[in-house]
Amino acid sequence: MAVDPKMRFLVVDDFSTMRRIVRNLLKELGFTNVDEAEDGAIALQKLQNGGFEFVVTDWNMPNMDGLTLLQSIRATPALKHLPVLMITAEAKKENIIAAAQSGASGYIVKPFTSGTLSEKLNKIFEKMAQV
Amino acid sequence: MTTTNDSTDLEALFDSIASDYTPVAPAPIVSAKPPAPAAASVGDDSDDLQALFDSVAAESQAIKVETQAVQNGLGDTSAESWPQQETVFNRIGQMARSLHDTLGLLGYDKMLEKTVSALPDAKDRLAYIANLTEQAACRVLNATDVAVPLVDDIENGAKNLGARWDKVFANQMGADEFKQLATETRAFLNSELPQKTKATHAQLTEIMMAQDFQDLTGQVIKKVVSLAQDLESGLMSVLLEVVPETKRTEEVTSLMNGPVVSAEGRTDVVVNQEQVDDLLDSLGF
Numbered sequence: 001m002a003v004d005p006k007m008r009f010l011v012v013d014d015f016s017t018m019r020r021i022v023r024n025l026l027k028e029l030g031f032t033n034v035d036e037a038e039d040g041a042i043a044l045q046k047l048q049n050g051g052f053e054f055v056v057t058d059w060n061m062p063n064m065d066g067l068t069l070l071q072s073i074r075a076t077p078a079l080k081h082l083p084v085l086m087i088t089a090e091a092k093k094e095n096i097i098a099a100a101q102s103g104a105s106g107y108i109v110k111p112f113t114s115g116t117l118s119e120k121l122n123k124i125f126e127k128m129a130q131v
Numbered sequence: 132m133t134t135t136n137d138s139t140d141l142e143a144l145f146d147s148i149a150s151d152y153t154p155v156a157p158a159p160i161v162s163a164k165p166p167a168p169a170a171a172s173v174g175d176d177s178d179d180l181q182a183l184f185d186s187v188a189a190e191s192q193a194i195k196v197e198t199q200a201v202q203n204g205l206g207d208t209s210a211e212s213w214p215q216q217e218t219v220f221n222r223i224g225q226m227a228r229s230l231h232d233t234l235g236l237l238g239y240d241k242m243l244e245k246t247v248s249a250l251p252d253a254k255d256r257l258a259y260i261a262n263l264t265e266q267a268a269c270r271v272l273n274a275t276d277v278a279v280p281l282v283d284d285i286e287n288g289a290k291n292l293g294a295r296w297d298k299v300f301a302n303q304m305g306a307d308e309f310k311q312l313a314t315e316t317r318a319f320l321n322s323e324l325p326q327k328t329k330a331t332h333a334q335l336t337e338i339m340m341a342q343d344f345q346d347l348t349g350q351v352i353k354k355v356v357s358l359a360q361d362l363e364s365g366l367m368s369v370l371l372e373v374v375p376e377t378k379r380t381e382e383v384t385s386l387m388n389g390p391v392v393s394a395e396g397r398t399d400v401v402v403n404q405e406q407v408d409d410l411l412d413s414l415g416f
């Protein structure tokens with residue numbers, strides 16, 4: 001299916017290394033329009049300014065964690081349609097269930113491969129096309 | 132007062148709290164005392180601890196003297212007006228005494244003291260690890276940033292020449308154009324390609340060398356792990372002495388635990404992406 005390569009991503013992680021890796025992987029997949037935020041609070045601010053079409057977020061971050069960010073996005077009418085992919089080291093089943101129930105579009109557990117990221121993105125794009 | 136053995140002084144302190152302490156408005160007297168001079172300079176060696184113990188013991192003696200003075204002035208009536216406080220202070224004194232005795236008896240006091248003094252060192256070691264691993268990650272990412280465009284150039288150059296050679300084989304190219312292609316191909320093979328693979332190779336070496344942190348952090352991690360084990364077993368023994376049976380099984384539940392370090396024997400965690408996907412599928416997500 002055709003996905004706009006200009007789609008604007010927001011990558012949220014408190015570690016710059018991980019933001020850089022995700023940004024590079026997205027670039028490999030053809031998405032070069034990527035912005036970064038180092039925690040949920042900054043991310044929410046950027047999202048509220050508008051222009052983003054996809055959120056990739058970590059869970060465990062200072063100020064505002066990824067689950068709270070996800071819940072805030074889903075509770076905000078202007079943002080609630082945004083796909084949110086979680087990439088996190090949190091691997092407890094209750095984490096995955098909590099994320100799914102809060103409306104996460106996908107859940108990737110670290111460490112992950114570029115293949116996994118590509119697969120999850122495509123799955124989310126397919127679902128978006130169906131709606 | 133001796134300075135070589137704190138236990139005699141502590142004996143005196145605990146004795147004074149547990150039995151000799153008389154309940155004449157004790158709180159104001161205690162709080163009015165200036166802080167023990169050694170407390171401000173408590174370091175991480177046993178000399179400082181010794182000094183602290185000594186000063187506390189000295190303080191308790193002073194309190195005893197003051198208390199007696201006040202008591203003489205007020206007479207016995209005050210004791211009757213604070214019967215509950217007396218019980219509380221006696222009880223606290225006995226508990227402190229019992230903990231002190233238990234720790235001393237089991238040898239934990241020395242062990243805990245040693246472990247606590249090693250903690251600042253462990254903090255430095257962990258900071259060192261965080262620092263080295265971050266540097267390594269940056270070096271690798273920088274190297275890939277340099278290498279990726281080089282490889283892309285090689286790929287694009289080869290594709291370009293390949294497409295033009297296809298035209299040759301399809302008899303779609305004139306003599307002049309062919310001459311040009313041959314020259315460019317020769318230049319590509321003789322200079323551009325070796326130059327770019329060499330530069331890529333240098334970045335691969337850089338990535339390899341960035342892994343040298345593993346050796347250094349490995350050694351430091353081993354030291355911190357052994358410290359953590361000592362601390363854990365020491366604290367665990369103390370807890371088993373002190374914490375009631377019913378409290379022991381309570382588990383801390385949280386959604387922010389970081390990576391699962393050891394999944395062995397655990398059913399509440401997933402160990403790979405397939406398990407994440409299976410779980411979500413099974414829930415209908």
